[in-house]
Amino acid sequence: MTHTTDGRRTAIVTGAARGIGAAVARRLAREGFAVGVVDLDEADCADTVEAVVGAGGSATAVAADVSDEAAVASAVARIAAELGPPTVLVNNAGIGPRAELVEMTTRQWDTVTGVNLRGPFLVTRAVCPHMIAAGWGRIVNMSSISAVGDAARVDYGSAKAGLIGFTKSLALQLGRHGITANAIAPGFVVSDMTRASARRLGRDFEEFRSSAARSIPVGRVGEPEDIAHTVSFLVSPDAGFVSGQVIYVAGGPVD
Template identity: 45%
Template sequence: MDLGLENKVAIVTGAARGIGAATARRLAAEGASVVIADINGEGAAATAAAMQADGLKAHAVAGDITVAADVDRLMAETLERFGGVHILVNNAGFPRDGRLTKLTETDWDLVVDVILKGAFLASKAVMPHMIEQRWGRIVNISSRAHLGNPGQANYSAAKAGIIGLTRALSLEEGRYEITVNAVAPGFIETEMVQELPHYAQIKERVVRGTPIPRVGRPDDIADAVAFLASERAGFISGETLHVTGGRYAS
C-alpha cells in the first residue's frame, strides 16, 4: 500500500532510539525526509547517520523539547534543511516511577513537562506551517498507562493529558485538513525497557496477561504511526489507537 509519504517532511521527537528511532526509519522508508530530534545529540546523530547509510533522508537536531527556544531552532533547522514540515510525531517521554507518597516534585515535573509541555510546544511550532499548506499530520504517542498504572501517577497523568490534547487539537485544526491522532502503546521491548530492574520477570508477567502472547516491538508502533501520518488516514482524527496486543488491564 502506497502511504503517500514521498516528499513529505517529518519531525520525530525523542527519536535517538526506541520507538522514536523505529518510527523515523519507517517514515523515511516510505519516502519522507525525517528530522531526528532528541536531547541526546550524539544518539540522534548516530541514528540519522545509520539511516543515511541505508539511503534514507534524515537529519539530526539536538535540543530540549521543553524549552521554547530549542523548539524554535528545531523548526528553523527543519525548514532550512528540507523546506517545510508536514508530519509531527510527539514521541519524547520517559517514566520516573514511584508511589505517590514517594514521588518527588522533580519526578513529576520532569515527566509531565517532557511528555505534555513538549508536545504542546512542538505542535504550536509546526501548526502555522501546516495551516498555511492546508495539510498536516500530528501523531502523539500516549500509552496504555493513560488508563492508570500503580506507581506511575506522573506518567499516567501525562499520557492521559496527551489524549486530551489530541482531541482538542483535532477539533481546532480539522478545518485546515490537519489530522491529530494518538497511538497508545502497550509493553514495548525498547532499550529503555530492557534496562529496567527485573526486566525478565516483568516481561514474563506481561506476556501471560496479553491476549497476543508476546511483547510489542518498536516496529509495531512505527507501523501504526506511519498509517496515521499517511494520505490513507485523511478522515481519521481525534482518535487513540491502542497497540497493546489486546492488553488493557494492568
C-alpha cells in the first residue's frame, strides 16, 4: 500500500495505525513529510495512509513487529526505497498490559520490554545510517509518565524509563552528525491503552476520563493531537538546539 509524491522529506512513525501514532503521521504529512506508516498489520494502517494522502502527502504502509530484527530491517529498507531516505523517526509503538509482579511471567516481561525498548533500538539502528548520510536527523521516542514509576505495570514503567536513558545516550552520541534525540512522556491520553485500562477496572470510559481530568491541573485529559503538536516542534528546524530532553505532555508537572 504505497502513495508517493516526489520531493518529500521522509519520516517513519511506528505504531501509526491509530491513536497517537496516527495523529503524528497526519501532522507530519501536513508539514510536508512523506510518512512510513508502520504497525503490526498493514491493513490496519489504511485509515492513516488515507488521511496522509488526503492531506496532500505520501505514505507507505508497512507491517512489522518492531521487536523483530529482520522485520525492522526489511521495513526500513522498503520505506527508504519507496519514499526516500528517512531523516525523521518517531518511535511510538508500545504495549502496556497490567500485571502484578508476582504473577508476571518472563515471557510477559520480554514481550513488553521487547516492543517498548528493544523496538526503538532496532528501528533507530536501522534508520541512523540514513540520517548520518544526510548530516541531519530527528529522533523522537515515546516514553510515558510511567517512567517515574508505575505500580500496576513494572515492566512497562521499566521499559519507558530505559527509553529515556536510551534517548539521552543517543543525543550524546549522534549530536556530532546533526541528529537530535528527544523523548516525549505523555500523561493520560485518550487511546486504546487508556480505554483498555478502563475496561480492566470495570469502569465506563467517559467516567474514567472525567475522573482523570479532575486530577490534571489544566482540567482535561490529553488527546493524540496534543502529542503530535509536540512532535511537530521537536522535528522542526527550530528545535535544532533541543536534544536529550524529556518533555512531559501531561497537563501539569510530573514528580
